[in-house]
Amino acid sequence: MKTILAILQKAGGWRPNLYLKIENPPYMELVIEAVDESGPCGLPAISVCHYGEQNGDAMRDPEMCFELGVAGGAHLNPFYWRNDYAGIEQWSRFIREGNYCYHPQLHAQHESFAKTWDNNLRQQGFAAVFTDKCIVG
Template identity: 70%
Template sequence: MQTLLDILTKAGGWHHGLHLHIDNPPYLPLVIEATDESGPLGLMALSVAHYGEQHGDAMRDPEMLFELGFAGGVARLDPFYWRNDYVGIEQWSRRIVDDHYLCVFALHRQHEPFAKTWDTNLRHQGFVDAFDPARHVRR
């Protein structure tokens, strides 16, 4: 998840109200936002999504939610949600249900490699270089 962490570092780190919109043609725009709610373990949460458009509606292709944690002083992103509006799929691999932590391990084991592959693709597609904090950070 180093690509997303590098972009987050260039943006000055996670903070409430963080909203990054990165245009990098020919790819779909990438939006990285701090969420208002914590993740399932109570950690800071981050939404990462490519947005397309269909019939005038914004479409996530995909969106993932991550918890931002630190282990040994090293930042780590752990996925807990995946959504793709074009195929009508929404998946929670970790969440709080009736005040209980729920983890669907098989689904989480699918989200983790998808997130790593997506992160690698974002790097190869040049999203780190396309991100300019002076133009893309809204405070």
């Protein structure tokens, strides 16, 4: 997720109140925000989401949540994927009853999707159109 990391760097890095809203017509707006809870490994987490609208409701298309790691250089590790239009919600890494749970095949799918999505975001120019005006709050 090099594009998302570049946007985060331009925004001054991760912080608990991080909320970025990037409008880039004709594409759906992109929202990047800090998640209230840490990720499954206890690291800071962010949500990256395209929002559409259906019947007046905000619809995620898609949303992915990532842990922000810094060991070995800044990187994003996915653990959640959701698409409201398709009615799908997936956790590839999570904590259940105090135990770390990991679905290797689903996590590999999340990593693959994230790479494709990141390439699309780069090609669509989301990092290029990011300015301080995209920082909400």
